[in-house]
Amino acid sequence: MIITIANNKGGVGKSTLAVHLAAWLTEQGHTVTLADCDTQQSSSVWIREAMPKVETVVLSSPSEILNELPVLAREADFVVADGPGSNTETSRALLLRADFAIVPCKASMLEVRALAQATQVLREARDIRGGRPDAVIVLNMVGKNYRLTKDMKDAAVSLQLPLAQTHMILRQIYADAPGQAAVAWQLGSRAREAADEVNQLFREILPQAYRQQGRSKRTVTAAS
Ligand SMILES: Nc1ncnc2c1ncn2[C@@H]1O[C@H](COP(=O)(O)OP(=O)(O)OP(=O)(O)O)[C@@H](O)[C@H]1O
Numbered sequence: 001m002i003i004t005i006a007n008n009k010g011g012v013g014k015s016t017l018a019v020h021l022a023a024w025l026t027e028q029g030h031t032v033t034l035a036d037c038d039t040q041q042s043s044s045v046w047i048r049e050a051m052p053k054v055e056t057v058v059l060s061s062p063s064e065i066l067n068e069l070p071v072l073a074r075e076a077d078f079v080v081a082d083g084p085g086s087n088t089e090t091s092r093a094l095l096l097r098a099d100f101a102i103v104p105c106k107a108s109m110l111e112v113r114a115l116a117q118a119t120q121v122l123r124e125a126r127d128i129r130g131g132r133p134d135a136v137i138v139l140n141m142v143g144k145n146y147r148l149t150k151d152m153k154d155a156a157v158s159l160q161l162p163l164a165q166t167h168m169i170l171r172q173i174y175a176d177a178p179g180q181a182a183v184a185w186q187l188g189s190r191a192r193e194a195a196d197e198v199n200q201l202f203r204e205i206l207p208q209a210y211r212q213q214g215r216s217k218r219t220v221t222a223a224s
């Protein structure tokens with residue numbers, strides 16, 4: 001399965017989500033490749049330090065993405081592709097190949113309004129591909145006392161994209177994690193809330209990837 005983290009806006013949490021998703025999937029017992037499609041290469045450097053079990057590959061052009069993603073998807077259970085902040089052609093290539101797109105969005109009305117533009121390429125890909133890839137909006141950097149306003153819910157509905165019920169709270173630990181060569185839940189006791197939140201988010205949006213702790217993939221298959 002190819003999962004891309006897509007939003008043509010910069011700094012919304014794509015790399016943070018990509019690295020935590022790749023690490024979470026690995027901990028569920030899956031084989032994972034992180035395809036870093038951003039010239040800054042921040043997520044591949046980060047995941048190599050935080051979780052060396054994850055394979056990494058840098059794909060630096062739209063044609064490389066179109067050609068290589070299906071090959072990588074045959075070799076791993078999941079390919080997580082981190083996209084760039086603004087290159088439309090790179091995003092288009094990713095969305096033409098992805099099975100699932102996660103669209104992080106900062107939790108403010110201005111950012112949600114800008115989503116129509118930032119998800120234009122996603123809508124084009126879904127139009128061409130008969131509704132694929134499936135996609136979900138994930139609100140990120142949400143203030144602790146924040147309440148989702150009706151305006152914001154309406155904006156998501158008008159884009160015909162579901163909004164994940166679990167949000168990622170604005171937490172210093174997410175910002176600290178890359179500097180510590182870690183994912184948030186590797187950072188000791190102060191990481192517990194972030195760990196629970198990330199686990200809940202990924203279980204919600206990728207229920208088929210969740211494995212109960214202590215049960216290997218083989219056990220699950222044999223028992224089901
Ligand atoms: N939930 C959060 N709480 C606090 N800081 C966060 C959170 N999510 C992301 N950040 C921080 O916000 C900044 C932008 O995040 P990130 O680099 O993941 O975004 P991006 O969409 O990949 O950016 P770019 O478009 O430049 O690639 C980073 O400094 C990151 O550590």
Ligand SMILES: [Mg+2]
Pocket residue numbers: 014015016038042082083085
């Ligand atoms: Mg990034």
